[in-house]
Amino acid sequence: MTSKTKTRTRTKTASSLSKEEHLRMYTQMVRIRTFEDNANQLYLAGKMQGLTHMYSGEEAVAVGICEALTDSDRITSTHRGHGHCVAKGANYKEMFCELLGKQEGYCRGKGGSMHIADQSHGNLGANAIVGGSMGIATGSALRAKLLGQDDVTVCFFGDGATAQGLLYEVMNMAALWKLPVIFACENNGYSEYTKTEEIAAGSITARAEAFGIEAFQIDGQDVLAVNELSKKLVARCRDGDGPFFLELMTYRYHGHHVGDINREYYRSKKEEADWKENRDPIIRFRSWLVEQGIAKEDEIEALNAQIKQDAKEAVAYAEAAAYPGLEEVDMHVYAETDPATLQAGK
Numbered sequence: 318m319t320s321k322t323k324t325r326t327r328t329k330t331a332s333s334l335s336k337e338e339h340l341r342m343y344t345q346m347v348r349i350r351t352f353e354d355n356a357n358q359l360y361l362a363g364k365m366q367g368l369t370h371m372y373s374g375e376e377a378v379a380v381g382i383c384e385a386l387t388d389s390d391r392i393t394s395t396h397r398g399h400g401h402c403v404a405k406g407a408n409y410k411e412m413f414c415e416l417l418g419k420q421e422g423y424c425r426g427k428g429g430s431m432h433i434a435d436q437s438h439g440n441l442g443a444n445a446i447v448g449g450s451m452g453i454a455t456g457s458a459l460r461a462k463l464l465g466q467d468d469v470t471v472c473f474f475g476d477g478a479t480a481q482g483l484l485y486e487v488m489n490m491a492a493l494w495k496l497p498v499i500f501a502c503e504n505n506g507y508s509e510y511t512k513t514e515e516i517a518a519g520s521i522t523a524r525a526e527a528f529g530i531e532a533f534q535i536d537g538q539d540v541l542a543v544n545e546l547s548k549k550l551v552a553r554c555r556d557g558d559g560p561f562f563l564e565l566m567t568y569r570y571h572g573h574h575v576g577d578i579n580r581e582y583y584r585s586k587k588e589e590a591d592w593k594e595n596r597d598p599i600i601r602f603r604s605w606l607v608e609q610g611i612a613k614e615d616e617i618e619a620l621n622a623q624i625k626q627d628a629k630e631a632v633a634y635a636e637a638a639a640y641p642g643l644e645e646v647d648m649h650v651y652a653e654t655d656p657a658t659l660q661a662g663k
């Protein structure tokens with residue numbers, strides 16, 4: 318049965334969350350932006366190996382969804398994964414150590430930006446393969462169902478990843494088996510250097526509806542709207558009512574990756590300025606918090622300053638931290654096996 322796409326925009330009424338919950342959402346969004354600013358500086362200073370894909374501009378998506386989850390719930394992430402990692406509860410120190418290839422990083426420095434994982438908070442990992450985590454997320458949801466556990470898995474991916482056949486295999490299984498998984502498509506308008514409408518025919522939500530999956534399109538720059546809807550869908554997943562599909566309309570401020578500087582051949586400066594000036598998720602939420610009398614400007618400035626300081630200290634810590642020893646080269650790469658057992662075919 319096909320359900321109609323529901324478009325969600327938040328009404329400007331007061332939210333039912335506590336001051337603490339509101340400020341936590343604000344803090345988490347600023348922590349993502351600040352992490353990214355520092356990661357960009359590390360890259361530009363030649364201190365970070367490899368590339369990184371910035372999440373700035375998309376913070377309300379990761380935070381709105383992850384604030385609806387607990388540590389027992391799982392997420393899978395993408396090549397643009399810093400935002401998901403921070404939003405799911407990761408620490409700056411282990412994250413910066415990971416980006417710089419240091420032993421104290423979440424993956425002992427071997428994953429870097431595009432393979433960062435934080436199992437302690439249920440982040441099953443970023444993935445450099447576009448769409449590559451869709452099977453992992455659906456498998457995680459199948460595990461929960463088979464074991465009778467009530468955790469939910471959120472699968473983050475970009476609009477470009479809807480071109481991957483795997484999505485259609487896993488949506489079919491998830492729908493047939495009523496798995497507790499939420500497919501969260503971050504539609505930032507581009508797949509590398511190509512506009513979404515040039516690579517994706519028809520409607521993105523209709524793809525999920527074809528499998529009988531309830532699908533929603535939502536303003537991904539409105540953290541409260543994303544959080545409100547996510548909480549409802551997570552609760553319904555726990556009740557066996559999953560899966561669901563979300564298309565979150567958002568925008569990335571930087572280039573596709575940190576090296577993508579001259580972008581005018583595929584998108585205009587005017588367009589970038591419009592999103593930054595008029596639709597920024599942090600500025601919007603900050604203004605709303607002040608307007609509603611939930612926080613004062615000086616309180617917000619103090620939070621911003623604290624986050625900046627935390628990042629500065631974590632970067633200094635990571636820069637001074639040790640690299641893994643040579644003896645770690647094949648650690649966590651090969652499974653421990655007993656040759657005698659293997660030979661016996663057991």
Ligand SMILES: Cc1ncc(C[n+]2csc(CCOP(=O)(O)OP(=O)(O)O)c2C)c(N)n1
Nearest residue numbers: 397445446447475476477478505507508509
């Ligand atoms: C299987 C695969 N094909 C191609 C690439 C190269 N690639 C990296 S990111 C990207 C675009 C992804 O676009 P989207 O899914 O919309 O995510 P966004 O970068 O916009 O967040 C491509 C094609 C890849 N990493 N993996």
